[in-house]
Structure formats: C-alpha cells, structure tokens
Amino acid sequence: MRDMDTFGDLDIDLGVPGDTGRAGRNIDYEDDKNKAVEFLEKYITSDTHIHKYMNYLQEVADRRRKRIVVSLDDVMTYTGDADFVDNIQRNTYRYLEVFKTAIDELMVGMEPSDGVHIVEDVFDTLQATRVQAELNEQQANGLEGGDAGNSQNRRPAFPPELVRRYELNILPLFKTKAISLRNLSASQIGSSVRIKGIVTRISGVKPMVSIATYTCDSCGYEIYQEVIGKNFMPCVVCPSQECQANNISGKLYMQTRGSKFVRYQEIKIQELPNQVPVGHIPRSMTVIARGDLTRKVNAGEVTTISGVFLPTPFTGVRAIRAGLIADTYLEAMELELEKKSYDVSAGPLSYIFIFSLLVSTKIYRTNMLT
Numbered sequence: 001m002r003d004m005d006t007f008g009d010l011d012i013d014l015g016v017p018g019d020t021g022r023a024g025r026n027i028d029y030e031d032d033k034n035k036a037v038e039f040l041e042k043y044i045t046s047d048t049h050i051h052k053y054m055n056y057l058q059e060v061a062d063r064r065r066k067r068i069v070v071s072l073d074d075v076m077t078y079t080g081d082a083d084f085v086d087n088i089q090r091n092t093y094r095y096l097e098v099f100k101t102a103i104d105e106l107m108v109g110m111e112p113s114d115g116v117h118i119v120e121d122v123f124d125t126l127q128a129t130r131v132q133a134e135l136n137e138q139q140a141n142g143l144e145g146g147d148a149g150n151s152q153n154r155r156p157a158f159p160p161e162l163v164r165r166y167e168l169n170i171l172p173l174f175k176t177k178a179i180s181l182r183n184l185s186a187s188q189i190g191s192s193v194r195i196k197g198i199v200t201r202i203s204g205v206k207p208m209v210s211i212a213t214y215t216c217d218s219c220g221y222e223i224y225q226e227v228i229g230k231n232f233m234p235c236v237v238c239p240s241q242e243c244q245a246n247n248i249s250g251k252l253y254m255q256t257r258g259s260k261f262v263r264y265q266e267i268k269i270q271e272l273p274n275q276v277p278v279g280h281i282p283r284s285m286t287v288i289a290r291g292d293l294t295r296k297v298n299a300g301e302v303t304t305i306s307g308v309f310l311p312t313p314f315t316g317v318r319a320i321r322a323g324l325i326a327d328t329y330l331e332a333m334e335l336e337l338e339k340k341s342y343d344v345s346a347g348p349l350s351y352i353f354i355f356s357l358l359v360s361t362k363i364y365r366t367n368m369l370t
C-alpha cells in the first residue's frame with residue numbers, strides 16, 4: 001500500500017532486452033555496439049582536445065584506473081543521434097552490456113604504456129593457466145585430427161566479466177532534473193534517473209560474488225557461473241560432456257580464489273523534509289553501490305544520486321506471497337554530495353537533523369493509526 005501511487009502510472013516500459021524502441025522500431029544491438037565503438041574511439045573533448053575515452057582505456061590497461069564513466073552528453077555531442085541517446089537513457093541496464101562489449105573489443109591487444117611496469121597478480125596467473133589449458137587442448141585435438149567443434153562444447157569459454165578489469169557507469173544527460181522519491185513512476189523502471197535525498201543508513205561494504213568458479217573433481221574442468229542479483233543457486237553437478245558421456249555426476253567445488261568478487265554496499269535514502277507534503281510519510285528507497293562507488297556517502301548527508309531504477313523480485317517465501325509484485329531499487333552510477341561539511345562542530349547538528357526526521361516519521365505514523 002505504501003507505494004501504491006508510485007505505480008499508478010500505467011505506461012509501463014520494462015526496457016527488457018529485445019524490446020522495441022521509440023516509435024516501435026526494432027533495436028539492433030549489434031549496430032548500437034558499433035556506434036559505441038566508434039564513439040569511444042573517436043570522441044575528442046572540445047576544450048582540451050584529447051581522446052577522453054581511449055585515454056581511460058589506456059589507464060585501465062596500465063592498471064591505474066578501475067572505473068569508466070560514460071557521459072550521455074558526450075554521446076549526444078559526438079553522435080547527434082537523439083534516438084540513440086534516448087534508447088540508452090530509457091534502457092540503461094541493457095546498454096551497460098553493449099558498452100562493455102564495445103570496450104572489450106577496443107581493449108583487445110592493448111598493451112600497457114611504455115615504462116609502465118605491471119606487477120602480476122593472482123588473476124594474471126590464473127588467466128595464463130586457463131589460456132594455456134585451452135591451447136593444450138586445441139593442440140591435442142589437432143593431433144587427433146581436428147575436433148575443434150567438440151572442444152568448444154566441452155569447455156565453456158571464459159565469461160567476459162571474469163577478465164574485465166574495469167567497472168562501467170553511464171550517466172544520464174546533464175539536463176535530467178534531480179527529483180524526489182515520490183516523483184518516480186513505474187514508467188521510469190529500467191531508465192536512468194537522478195534522485196535527491198538524505199542518506200539515513202548505510203550497510204558495511206562486503207564482497208559480492210559476480211562470477212563463481214568451480215572445478216570438477218572427476219574431469220578437472222573449470223565451470224563458471226555468472227551471478228546476477230543477490231541470491232544464486234550454487235552448481236553441484238558437473239555439466240561437462242566428459243562427465244555426461246561417462247555417466248558420472250562429477251562433484252563441483254567452488255574455488256574462492258578463482259572467482260570474481262565486487263565490493264557491494266546498500267544505502268537507504270529518504271526524502272528531504274521539504275519534499276514531503278504536509279501529513280505524508282517520507283518515502284525511502286534502497287540504493288545499491290558497487291565497486292568504487294562504495295564508501296562515498298555517510299548517514300546524514302544530502303546526496304544526489306544518478307542511477308538506474310530497477311525492480312528486485314522477491315525471493316524465497318516472500319516470493320510466494322508477493323506473486324508478481326516486485327520491490328524497486330536504484331543501481332547507483334554516481335553519488336554526489338550536496339554539501340559536505342568539514343567543520344567538526346557541524347557533526348552533532350547532522351545527528352539532530354536525522355533524529356528530528358525519525359521523530360517526525362513517528363508522529364505521522366501515530367496519526368495514521370488514530
């Protein structure tokens with residue numbers, strides 16, 4: 001009941017892959033990926049005349065940068081294609097993958113700059129071993145008389161996410177206004193929005209698995225499982241053809257060191273007092289920050305968050321009760337502090353502010369009940 005009027009708007013566009021864009025035109029993601037490649041490669045800043053994004057990619061190759069931020073204003077300036085930009089803004093989550101594929105393509109064979117010495121880490125060693133294993137297998141198959149097609153089926157290729165050394169964020173157009181939580185509507189699910197509010201609670205920063213790697217104790221293959229969302233079902237039985245052909249259900253063991261983890265933090269934001277109409281309860285929402293976006297805000301700070309408005313389906317027992325109803329959250333792309341006070345004396349004041357917010361919430365609640 002709490003968010004009933006948020007979903008009052010019936011113009012629902014879930015922005016799922018393969019849907020149609022503006023005016024019912026079919027979106028060709030391959031074509032859009034090529035546009036993204038061209039943009040990242042050729043975009044030059046108007047003031048400093050540098051290849052902004054190629055420099056970013058070089059810094060990623062040099063291991064000096066982890067986060068790449070693509071600004072839709074830059075895309076608009078370079079392409080001048082309002083439809084393309086509109087599609088990205090309305091279906092941002094899908095386009096993150098499109099841009100990541102474009103970046104992967106541009107980074108193939110990109111070497112570190114001269115004079116940059118890269119210290120190999122666990123990740124490099126594992127990667128080298130994996131590539132070597134693949135080569136050995138290809139050679140072995142070659143000697144047997146070329147059974148390349150079969151080997152492709154047996155060993156799954158590496159998931160692209162496993163070898164990426166960057167995080168990608170897409171920022172909405174500069175002119176996108178920062179709105180309050182109660183102005184978000186169902187029609188904006190899947191799209192980039194900008195929201196202003198006060199941080200009321202932050203969780204600790206925890207590692208979250210994004211690619212789980214398993215090894216099979218019967219055939220020795222590595223199995224990768226991409227994890228999307230908060231919950232996942234661990235793989236137990238080996239799916240490789242070797243195990244299936246021999247009718248063995250190979251047992252899988254998860255390899256913590258071979259898996260990929262990202263930093264993960266949950267932030268609760270609440271409407272500011274001036275955004276709440278008289279007699280209403282301030283609304284709140286969960287924001288999820290990953291990677292370099294964690295530890296950017298603290299409780300009590302007023303912040304403007306750019307992000308993608310997404311649904312979270314309920315899981316477990318709650319899913320049975322909820323049916324088709326989903327909760328929503330904001331996947332953070334950028335967190336900006338409205339005002340950060342470095343004055344120590346201002347500390348307790350912000351606590352008083354939160355306290356007054358909590359108190360006012362309580363008063364509204366009692367009003368509701370009586």
Ligand SMILES: [Zn+2]
Pocket residue numbers: 216217218219220221238239240242243250
């Ligand atoms: Zn196996």
